[in-house]
Amino acid sequence: MNVIEEAIRNNCKVLPGEVLKIDHFLNHMIDVSLLSKGCDEFYKAFADKGVTKILTVESSGIGVACLAAVQFGCPVLYAKKLFGKNSDDELYSASCYSYTKGVEYNISVAAKYLTSDDRVLIIDDFLAGGNALKALIALCNKADATVVGCGTVVEKAYQGGGDSVRAMGIPVVSLAKIASMSPEEGVKFC
Amino acid sequence: MNVIEEAIRNNCKVLPGEVLKIDHFLNHMIDVSLLSKGCDEFYKAFADKGVTKILTVESSGIGVACLAAVQFGCPVLYAKKLFGKNSDDELYSASCYSYTKGVEYNISVAAKYLTSDDRVLIIDDFLAGGNALKALIALCNKADATVVGCGTVVEKAYQGGGDSVRAMGIPVVSLAKIASMSPEEGVKFC
Numbered sequence: 001m002n003v004i005e006e007a008i009r010n011n012c013k014v015l016p017g018e019v020l021k022i023d024h025f026l027n028h029m030i031d032v033s034l035l036s037k038g039c040d041e042f043y044k045a046f047a048d049k050g051v052t053k054i055l056t057v058e059s060s061g062i063g064v065a066c067l068a069a070v071q072f073g074c075p076v077l078y079a080k081k082l083f084g085k086n087s088d089d090e091l092y093s094a095s096c097y098s099y100t101k102g103v104e105y106n107i108s109v110a111a112k113y114l115t116s117d118d119r120v121l122i123i124d125d126f127l128a129g130g131n132a133l134k135a136l137i138a139l140c141n142k143a144d145a146t147v148v149g150c151g152t153v154v155e156k157a158y159q160g161g162g163d164s165v166r167a168m169g170i171p172v173v174s175l176a177k178i179a180s181m182s183p184e185e186g187v188k189f190c
Numbered sequence: 191m192n193v194i195e196e197a198i199r200n201n202c203k204v205l206p207g208e209v210l211k212i213d214h215f216l217n218h219m220i221d222v223s224l225l226s227k228g229c230d231e232f233y234k235a236f237a238d239k240g241v242t243k244i245l246t247v248e249s250s251g252i253g254v255a256c257l258a259a260v261q262f263g264c265p266v267l268y269a270k271k272l273f274g275k276n277s278d279d280e281l282y283s284a285s286c287y288s289y290t291k292g293v294e295y296n297i298s299v300a301a302k303y304l305t306s307d308d309r310v311l312i313i314d315d316f317l318a319g320g321n322a323l324k325a326l327i328a329l330c331n332k333a334d335a336t337v338v339g340c341g342t343v344v345e346k347a348y349q350g351g352g353d354s355v356r357a358m359g360i361p362v363v364s365l366a367k368i369a370s371m372s373p374e375e376g377v378k379f380c
Contacts, residue, residue: 030266032259059249061254069222076220
């Protein structure tokens with residue numbers, strides 16, 4: 001059991017609808033020291049892949065993406081749900097369905113910040129059905145950028161999103177992999 | 191001229207309506223190395239103030255707050271605009287008017303994460319009229335937490351928000367202080 005799994009086991013609440021609430025270190029309070037330790041795993045896995053950019057999506061991925069970027073020594077690019085009305089940038093966009101919120105939305109990046117020279121590590125907080133990761137991969141494909149891999153803090157492995165990304169030939173490293181969870185029985189790790 | 195002012199001068203666009211677009215290191219791409227250098231100023235100013243928590247608001251403040259928190263060795267708490275429908279937490283809320291978006295909205299934190307034991311450094315990306323900072327200060331007052339100071343990346347000094355917070359007896363450190371700006375003349379620093 002690693003530090004992230006331990007932090008989940010010690011303090012997390014499983015809400016009805018298979019929602020795992022990780023407010024004490026990830027989705028409201030951000031435990032920078034704990035997550036930086038977690039990011040060591042991303043660095044071990046992808047340090048030799050020539051990562052030029054970390055790509056995430058606002059807003060809950062931004063913290064962990066920045067902490068990972070400190071180790072990789074590269075910038076973070078975060079996809080936005082809304083671009084300002086004053087934006088005149090050429091955009092790459094992809095559609096994404098949010099399982100927890102039950103809505104479909106678009107995410108976009110400015111084309112000038114994601115190019116065919118980029119070797120991208122995609123970082124996000126949660127991986128369930130894999131829709132957010134696949135939308136971020138779609139943005140990279142539109143830019144002709146290379147996706148070297150994905151790193152997520154929590155993977156709900158039983159929902160299959162991680163394995164469907166792995167089946168695309170893209171390595172996925174998750175700091176905590178959940179085999180099952182329920183309000184009654186809590187969280188069981190893989 | 192410091193590193194942040196230099197980065198603004200070299201690459202920023204002033205849009206109509208006094209909107210400063212800082213997409214290349216702050217509000218879309220996050221230049222982790224540059225912002226970490228900037229955060230040194232926050233650390234110099236507040237290192238001896240016993241900071242226990244950095245408070246910011248989603249989403250564009252999260253990156254710089256996390257990078258500052260690495261130096262202070264404390265967690266980040268980010269106020270949210272929407273709490274999940276499953277939330278059963280007691281909340282502190284404050285109202286905030288967004289100058290750039292032209293809307294009034296509420297921001298909230300879970301009461302259990304902000305207490306009278308906390309010594310809070312408030313961090314945000316932009317400071318203009320000061321509404322976001324004042325809403326974050328209001329959250330701290332509701333929690334009876336001590337605000338040791340505020341740090342912002344860019345202060346539009348001519349809008350007076352920074353000075354109105356300073357007049358409350360709260361020190362404000364801004365990495366770039368703008369005296370005036372326009373699409374025609376660009377940015378002038380204090």
